Structures are given as structure tokens and as C-alpha cells.
Amino acid sequence: MTDLAIIGGGPAGYVAAERAGAKGLSVTLFEKNNLGGVCLNEGCVPTKTLLYSAKVYDYARHGDKYGVTTEGATFDYGKIVARKNKVVRKLVAGIGASMKAHGVNVVKGEARITGRKEDGTLTIECNGEAYEAKNLLLCTGSEAFVPPIPGVPEAGDVIVTNREILALKERPQSIVIIGGGVIGMEFASFYNSLGTEVTVVEMLPEILGGLDGEVSVMLREVYAKRGIQFRLSCKVTEVRGNEVIYVDAEGNTASATGEKILMSVGRRAVTANLGLETIGVEMERGAVRTDAQLRTNVPNVFAAGDINGFSMLAHTASREGEVVVNNLTGTPDEMRYDAVPGVVYTNPEVAGVGLTEEQAEKSGVRYAVAKLPMAFSGRFVAENEGANGLCKVIYDPDKRTVLGVHMLGNPCSEMIFGAAMAITQGMTIAELQRVIFPHPTVSEILKETLFTIK
């Protein structure tokens, strides 16, 4: 009998396994593919590796802005992909080593819940063997949602999701991206840097729907200048081979053609064949229903990561895994979904945490906005020739606490944790103003923005 059985070895599962192992629990982790889940194998890590190659190429081509000229800068797509594979292999091996170091029993295979005994013991089957556990953590993640758009099945390998696109051996000359969300914009950025003709077809009036609207507009304008074609308020109705047919806001039908078509219209929790019904785990909108402690309706059964559909982010998943382990080991803990940072790794990067201005408006809370262009940071000016950006703070004018921070400009992905910390701790504007920021750093833009608040 194991203290904690974990199904799925992504950022929720392997982090929970590490933390539980470190606290002395016996842990069995079931994983049918490579450790690391979608994030490490076909998501966060491979895409950031590709995007870094694109960034290096951009610097080489546009270095003249900084007085550095590179003649004939070029790239080798095969080498970019090979390096991405090497990075993934290295990090997957690292997780394997960490599992060993934490005494986690890793079982390679597809696990299935078979039942729950009267004393509460959970039973699981994997590779024909039976396992028993006192607690069970479900973290089987999510997969790309491919909507039933006519012509999609017939288009064959012209259509790719985030998984297949990573395995392409050659750079497509043109690509149509269905869905201008996070996945869509990261691949749009990558291929635009490498010279591919990119068209983004987005159903909503703006890209990156969940983000602060002002930031989304600014990012789109940057990429429109670089040649990406945006088809906003356009709903895809059909695919005919390489042609994507869509209807715009006025009801006109038009199309865009690409050597490849990326389907990035969202992801769905993976729950099939898991045996959830055998113990009566409740679902809500296709995902497992959980509370702030990641409990399902079944005692001692928890669900963390994309399977519960809350935020579909790796760092949410890891923190959820930690919450489960903390509660199991006597430290009361719960998730703070209001303080989950989000980043889009375009160039420039976008990062945000907490309420956006649109969400604040909609929720009816009293709020005020302070904002500054990134150019108020000397370091930003030194390192981002000709670029602009934004730092926007949404705050409660009565309690004078931070409700949200949203930024556009490099390297905001590395800065946003400070704002996440402020929201998590409920820090006041005055407390934040007393924090000493290193100079000269781009992070000082947050301090400067806070000092505009009267």
C-alpha cells in the first residue's frame, strides 16, 4: 500500500511526487509517456527553446540598431529542432533523477482506477498489476481540442496541433493559425521571425482574449508591423486542403491559405479511460471538479493541473500539487487562483497577474489604474532600441492594495513574480514603494508606476 498514488507525471504529478517524497510519504507515480508531461515534452520547454533560437536570429539580423552588423545571418531549421530535442531530453532525464532521489516509485504504463474499498483504500491497475493507495492524485493533463470543423479530418497532416508542429522537419513557407490565443501567438512569433508568411484567424475581436486588452492591442500592432496578417472577428467554418475558410463580422466569407494549418483553439482535460466513473468522480464542463484544496467529491482523491480545467498553466499545476501534499502532511494550504501569473513568450514578452482592467470593470469592484510606458525604465531604453511597452497596475483605491499588474516588454516574464508576490501577500502600495529595486533594471518600472499613485 502506497501513501500517495499519482497518475500523470507532468508539472502537477512530478512536483507533487518530489514534495511528498521529501516529506517521507511513500509515492507511486504512473506515467505512460515520458516524465515531464505536455509542458516539458510538447509545450512550455520545447516552445521556449525554439523561441530563443528565433530571438538569437532576430538579434543577429537587427543588431545594426545597436551598432553591431552581422553579414548574412542565417539559420538551420534542422539544428534549431535538434537543439530543442536535446534540451527536452536533458530535462526529462533530470526529472527521472529527481524521482529516484526522492524515493518515488515510477511505474511506466497507463494506469486505471479500478475501485475504492470500504475502508477507503483506492485500487489502481497498471500493466496488469494491481496497486493500492491511501490517497490518489489525478493529473493526466490536457490535449489540444480539435473542433469538428468540416474538412479538418480530410486535410490530413496539413493540420497540426502544438504536438505535431514541434516535430516538423522543415520550416513551412506559410502557415495559417486558427486561434490567436497563447499557443497561436507564440508560434506566430516563432515563424514570423524565421520568415514564414503567417496569418492568424481569430474568432474574437482581439487576440489573447484573457489578457489585458490594452496590452493585447499593443502586441498585435507590433506583429502587424512585422508582417503577420490578422483576421479578427473571423470564425473558421471550413477547411479545404490548405485553405481555411472563415466568415468575418459582417458575414462575408473569405479564406487564407497555408502550407500548414495550426489548430490552437484551446485544450481539453484528459479524463477518458481513467476509470473515474468506477469511483464516481464528479465532472464539470469536461474537467474534474475540485475545490481550493484540489479535493474531488471522492474522499482522498485529488485532481491537480489541466485535468481540473482551472487555468491550464504548468505553474498552476505544480502549485496545486504542492497544496495537495501540504494538506496531506499536516500543513493547511489552499490555492490562490487570483495570484497566478501568466506569460506569453512572444518578443516582446507579455506578462500579467491578477485582475485585468476588463475583469475589474466586469466584476464591479472599485478599482483605479496607474500606468507608464516601459521607456520610463532606463535599462529598458538601453536594451530595447525603438521599442515601446507598458506597465499597468490595477489597484484598490480604498484598501490601496494591488489587484493586478500587466506588462508588455522584455523581460517581463522574469519580473512578474514580484507582482504575484505582492498580490499573494496582500501588500499595500505604500509597502511596495518601500521595496528596494536594483538599479538599473527593467523591474524598476513597477516601482515608477507605483509612485504615480497619489
Ligand code: NAI
Ligand atoms: P486559448 O484559449 O489561449 O486560445 C484559443 C483561441 O482560439 C481563443 O482566442 C478563441 O477565441 C479562438 N478560437 C476558438 N475557436 C475558433 C474558431 N473556430 N475560429 C477562430 N478562432 C477560434 O488556447 P490555446 O492557445 O490553444 O492554448 C491552450 C492552453 O494552453 C491555454 O489555456 C494556455 O494558457 C496554455 N498555454 C500557455 C502558455 C503559456 O503560459 N505561455 C503557452 C501555450 C499554452
